[in-house]
Amino acid sequence: MRNLSARIITTTAASLMVFTVPASQAQSSAYPNKPIRIIVAYAAGQGTDVATRLLGEQISKELGQPVVVENKAGAGGILGTELAAQAAGDGYTLTMGTNATHALNEFLYAKMPYDPVKDFEPIAMVGTFPMVLAVGTATPYRTVGDVLEAVKRKPGSADIAMPSTSARLVVEFLKERSGVPLFGIPYKGSGSAMTDVLGGQLSLTIDTPLALRPHLASGKLRALGVTSGTVSSLVPGVKPVAEQGHPGFEFVAWNALYAPKGTPAEITRMLNATVNKVLAKPELRQRLLDLGFDPAGGSAAYLGVFARKERERWAPIIKSAGIRAD
Template sequence: MRTLAASKKIISTAASLLFILTVPAASHAQAPAYPNKPIRIIVAYAAGQGTDVATRLLGEQLSRELGQPIVVENKAGAGGILGTELAAQAAGDGYTLTMGTNATHVLNQFLYPKMPFDPVKDFEPIAMVGTFPMVLAAGASTPYRTVSDVLDAVKRTPGSADVAMPSTSARLVLEFLKERSGAPLFGIPYKGSGSAMTDVLGGQLSLTIDTPLALRPHLAAGKLRALGVTSATASSLVPGVKPVAEQGHAGFEFVAWNALYAPKGTPVEITKALNAAVNKVLAKPDVRQRLLDLGFDPAGGSAVYLGVFAKKERERWAPIIKAAGIRADQ
């Protein structure tokens, strides 16, 4: 006959075993596999713009890869600050992401006097999605065929080849070219590509600096002539056009980009899963071609690469912006 003490020991052991067996099941129930509900990607620009269109393509492909709907939400305003701030305030659970750009995650912090978020401290990098150079283009009726033609002309006659600047990126390219060449280039700011293109095509201005996508139809129609791309090497987005770096300005490079970010605190296993999914999607030939058609060179790579790349971009552009006195409200 068991003693009372022996019976209590058996009951205690059984209870311990039951606890051990049920804890993993409970833990599993508390932490279901990611993702198990729709994911939101915030785009800090208007619907239909390049970043938005590329995000929708990526979202469509990621939805298939991850087995959950991807909802793209546009929150435009303040040069990308409004939507990016909203993403920074979201929970770090992997269900809110943002498509960052060189503006939202590098340039804006040097262009605006106050920022409601920190692009480093408030975000986890996931993966680079796509890049594209800017293009220096001249009206077809101008005599310019190369970057040197323009620089020589303005050195001989300042004001003879003014440049339309439809974006902050265009202005940075112009300032960088002025710094490297010493040429007295003069830029005219515009609120967008449409109005800038109207004046260049109409002959009011000789040159513009814009994206391959914005320039593509006018280059194809022979109304504009591409003089140089700002990538370090030739770009398939503008075939046959030499980089500025290969036209007597070694080291000249400016590349705009889009990259996926998550709010700070997103678990590393989730960012790794997202990075793997993005890279798998970007490796598909049809996706790569569609991105090229949209004006992006497909990218990819690790989260660490994106973090290091953005850090180097900040270190590079901060002194140029400061020296030129560029502000977002100018």
């Protein structure tokens, strides 16, 4: 009888182990079984929002569950990203991070309510885009070197419209590399900056390929250089700044998918595989290119290393220039 009782206890314990130990794995293997939310920390209609919605449509088709995009704009992307950081790490809340939310903001703001490394699991890089240096066609400048030489001869002769923090970082980086006293004037957005450059009040602007595209196509602006390390398909035929006497000069803005910390590895692996699969689709790639994004992809580990290097690279430039966003 004692042997029988022992066998029953042993069998029962084994059964409990089978059903209790792998519970989290069972939950993960059933993923997803309800809608997935992607928080976008920017306003609806902006490039990051539209790209996220395109990606979400494709992820939904692959995983068989609705993907809902939720906009939580404010404080340079901090509000929405904080909300994502506080969400459960179960794979049902994700966020579309950017170079601002996951690399730059911690150096631009005095207080940060989230940690871009400790509070998130990287999933995959989604897209990148360079900034473009462009001038009004009435100016004599044909290359980045022309602008630098003009400013050397006469400081203030080619002031630069800066409609974003990214544009300001490009100016500071170019000042550091060239030793030329460039002067940038901050704007709240592309619209007002473009008005002044097109009107001849300023010679130069630094903006995204999407914002500049119609003005370059109409011949009202002329692109002098792109900040990617190599030629970008988003601005065909325009030489990188790196190839105009400044080797190693590179700045790209980026979007990447993240999950809250603690999201099971099997879920992040599934999401990474899904993102890479949909980014390989020609129709989605073309739509992202039309939006001004170079489709990316790659492993979660690559994204983690890339973002870390971005923080290491831009932190000293932001600090030395005294750039603050608050």
